[in-house]
Amino acid sequence: MKKTLISAAAFAAVLLSSCGTASKSVDISGEWNVVSVEGKEVTGNPYIGFDMENGRLYGNAGCNRIMGGVEIDSVNPGHIGLTNIGATRMMCPDMETEQKVLEALNEVAGYKASATGVELTDKDGKVLMSLERREAPAVSINDINGEWTISKVDGVEIEVADKTPFLSFNVADNAVHGNGGCNIINGSFSQEEGNASSLKFGQMISTMMAGPGMETEGKVLEAMNKVASFVVNEDGTLSLMDAGNNEVLLLVRNTGKTLSE
The missing domain is CATH 2.40.128.270 (Lipocalin)
Known part of the structure; x- marks a missing residue:
């Protein structure tokens, strides 16, 4: 059997090329509806917005407004850091969705494209949240x-x-x-x-x-x-x-x- 050899430098170049292509294909900026948390569909219309220009996370967890910081790891494609996640303190009849969303956000360490949008993952690659692109409501x-x-x-x-x-x-x-x-x-x-x-x-x-x-x-x-x-x-x-x-x-x-x- 004929063996094909590839140098370490060439192999690294292939990896970098593929990583660069993957990172460019996933743009998480903008607003996203939270469809599911840990595989279970959610109610209450929670959404997350990523303002990448200002390093800001915002949105609604299902009852309260959420806010925090966001930073993409430019060295390790697909890695993300969410910091200082907080929420307003209004009480609603159903707080279950909100609790799940906030708990998941505090565990987020990565992201990847999915068939319908984006998935947020933990440090081990486990899918925490499934997101679909949200059309921003008209403001007047x-x-x-x-x-x-x-x-x-x-x-x-x-x-x-x-x-x-x-x-x-x-x-x-x-x-x-x-x-x-x-x-x-x-x-x-x-x-x-x-x-x-x-x-x-x-x-x-x-x-x-x-x-x-x-x-x-x-x-x-x-x-x-x-x-x-x-x-x-x-x-x-x-x-x-x-x-x-x-x-x-x-x-x-x-x-x-x-x-x-």
């Missing part, structure tokens, strides 16, 4: 128009000591009106050109009364200064996010008598 500033009660500041439920804090957006005039917990506040908001989910408040003017709601008001105004974008959640609530994509204010649409009346 008109989605925030109207009045919203402020429910949380920096993830903590607001305790109403005086006036109920709220914000009312007039999209047509780029104006915002509301109450921080004690005083009436008025101001404006703007968006970055070409960034439909961006949101930045202008200087806010308020009345100067003193009352038991001043502590809450201080927290609300401080959070408003950090706002850089917004997200309309699947349950209809509105999250106002800082530049690091952390939720600083959670708002609930007011469908009853307006608080400004």
Whole structure:
């Protein structure tokens, strides 16, 4: 039998070539629906987004928004590092899916292409999650128009000591009106050109009364200064996010008598 010899250098070149081709064929950037965790289909429409330009992971675990860091290993194709995985702390009727998604994310060490999308694996190559490409929902500033009660500041439920804090957006005039917990506040908001989910408040003017709601008001105004974008959640609530994509204010649409009346 005729034997074919290949040098170590040539063999290494073949390996590098094949690895390079494989790594280029799997692009995980963008948003993905979580189809299954450890082979079992999930409910609640969880999804994961990979912002590779900024090294950021974001999404929804089925109830709460998730965030963290992401880094692709450029030396070892198919290896990935997820860091500082965290989530907001809202309670939902079904938390089982969320728990499974978060536990799986903390074990992710690799990724590979699948017939329908991408699979995330652990350090031993075991498939943890199956993902399919997600079409990002259309975002419009008109989605925030109207009045919203402020429910949380920096993830903590607001305790109403005086006036109920709220914000009312007039999209047509780029104006915002509301109450921080004690005083009436008025101001404006703007968006970055070409960034439909961006949101930045202008200087806010308020009345100067003193009352038991001043502590809450201080927290609300401080959070408003950090706002850089917004997200309309699947349950209809509105999250106002800082530049690091952390939720600083959670708002609930007011469908009853307006608080400004």
